[in-house]
Amino acid sequence: MDRIPILKMGDVLLVTIQVDMHDRLALTLQDDLTAMIVAHHARGVLIDISSLEMVDSFIGRMLTSIAGMSRLLDAETVVVGMQPSVAITLVELGLKIEGIRTALDVEKGMAALNDAVDHAGPDSDGDRNASN
């Protein structure tokens, strides 16, 4: 397993994390994902973690970095499919996944992304109040 496949669906990229992440795999994912955001002008990234039974601080940091990089490239990140036990563990351990939206499943995540992209729309550079 050298790399995690990234699927393009419209202007959203979908990543399903199924395997244990290790350093190199995480780095490759970051490289591939940022390259694809730029190449395809993606506006959103959906990361499905439904098959993860555990999210430790390494995965947490990886998700946070991906979201940070994507945001710099003007793409929103939504993490979908978190198992209830993962949510419990994250809170109990006090692990923070900062700057990341979550949604229950891919469809809701896609809706959240479309929402975010719509609102950020043409006037996204701080003059959003003007149009409201």
Place this chain on the structure above:
Amino acid sequence: MDRIPILKMGDVLLVTIQVDMHDRLALTLQDDLTAMIVAHHARGVLIDISSLEMVDSFIGRMLTSIAGMSRLLDAETVVVGMQPSVAITLVELGLKIEGIRTALDVEKGMAALNDAVDHAGPDSDGDRNASN
């Protein structure tokens, strides 16, 4: 890795195969997939194999069975993302993946599915000529 996640997107189910398949995992996937087709009235199944560098007869049979089962449950199967080397090997070894459409990527696969579903539409039981 106990099971491969199945993502629901509208009336299409998306499966990304990233790990080495073994007997039990393949059986679990068949069970989960057929259950989800029935539960969500799915009309199509997309199987992404872009991270597979090799498709042997075991995977070939698994894909064929999944397509057969899905068809019985009134869902079309499209395999997407096959690597060129996999296509070469399949032909050179004479392995047949029967009854399965292929498409280059998820978007094209989704289009092929919509196409198939549209054509099968409301009058799918053999009287299609009547409407043409």
